[in-house]
Amino acid sequence: MRRNWSISEVEATVEDYFDMLRRELTKEDLDKAAHWRALMKRLDNRSRGAIQRKYQNISAILIQMGIPFIDGYKPLSNYQRSMPDVVCEYLRKNPALQDLFRADSDGAPEIPSVDDWLSAMEKPPSLEETGQSVGSKEPAINNPAGVNYLEREARNQALGAAGEEFIINYERARLIQAGREPLADRIEHVSETRGPSAGYDILSYDTDGRDRFIEAKTTKYGKDTPFYITRNELEFSEKNSSQYYLYRLFGFRAKPRMFALHGHLQGQCSLEPSLFIARIS
Structure with missing residues (x-):
């Protein structure tokens, strides 16, 4: 007992x-x-x-x-x-811990050196493994300082850009290994060339030449760290489900690992609204 x-x-x-x-x-x-x-x-x-x-x-x-x-x-x-x-x-x-959390969430490490880019990919966790179900929600517990540092880190543009570069390197290695180097040379960093309105960050390719739309989400923290997606990103994943991939890059501080979610994100993640539009009339 x-x-x-x-x-x-x-x-x-x-x-x-x-x-x-x-x-x-x-x-x-x-x-x-x-x-x-x-x-x-x-x-x-x-x-x-x-x-x-x-x-x-x-x-x-x-x-x-x-x-x-x-x-x-x-x-x-x-x-x-x-x-x-x-x-x-x-x-x-x-309270000094809050300063540490703030500095860490705002910092962005350099792209870690990796001997084998392809070894960074692993199997994604399932909702059963995480103990979550679609639509599940834990009771809210607020940081006494009133700051969500995981959300703050998710808005860290330098970290996001470094993660996107890591994923581009991974995609190049994947295509080159498959003997498709010409496709590797055509990978486009969409978040830089077209901006956030595109609905994804990287245009890569499947080995058969079909477009692969990749959304990159990077964190220095562990695999179970939640990530944030916009309505535009969610809708894009639905409209382009057969070609859409979300790459979740984690542990970026020292030993980067990642997993990929393929298709519409609804049903693969436990989605919780974090922002509402309010109108008076």
């Missing part, structure tokens, strides 16, 4: 999590195993698995707040009721 965690145990776990997150964002040495072992001594006979699930709970809460989370601790919902309050209280008492 599972025992409820005391407030002091939750507070100790939240404190330890934020220490790891700070180290990760400032590129300090981080030994996650050493952290959970040290934390275990402060808790009431908790197992490694129980501690790691609590870390994952904190990741889920931070994503809902729009705050970066530790890469490797996959968000896990169904946390105990007191956890969001403890996280919020820690953030209130440590």
Whole structure:
């Protein structure tokens, strides 16, 4: 039978999590195993698995707040009721963290060097794997500072441009490997040549010569970081579903990885409205 965690145990776990997150964002040495072992001594006979699930709970809460989370601790919902309050209280008492989050979301690393461009692609997560369903929505939890840093990072134009260049390099490698170098030479950086109204960022090609419309979404954070799409992008994915690909590039800080969603995004993602148009009449 599972025992409820005391407030002091939750507070100790939240404190330890934020220490790891700070180290990760400032590129300090981080030994996650050493952290959970040290934390275990402060808790009431908790197992490694129980501690790691609590870390994952904190990741889920931070994503809902729009705050970066530790890469490797996959968000896990169904946390105990007191956890969001403890996280919020820690953030209130440590306002310097907000400066760190702001600087990190506004920064843009250079395009990381990669030995094998094609190895960056992996299988996309399913809605079942993420524990989401189409139209599902977690209760809102707000960052005490009132800032959504994940949304702020998504608007980081320098980061977006660097991610698009990475994906262009990937596409060139894919076509060259298939023996279609002339097609690789025709790849167009549409977001620069035509602007955002096009509905996609990169014009590439399938190996049979058909157009491949690619929307690029880049984050320095983990695979489970939500991304933002516009109405124009969503409608374009529907109208051009057979040729549309969204490339989600993540972990761009050091070890970039990505997955591709092919076709209309409705049904492949859990979509939540984040902006409404209001009219008086």
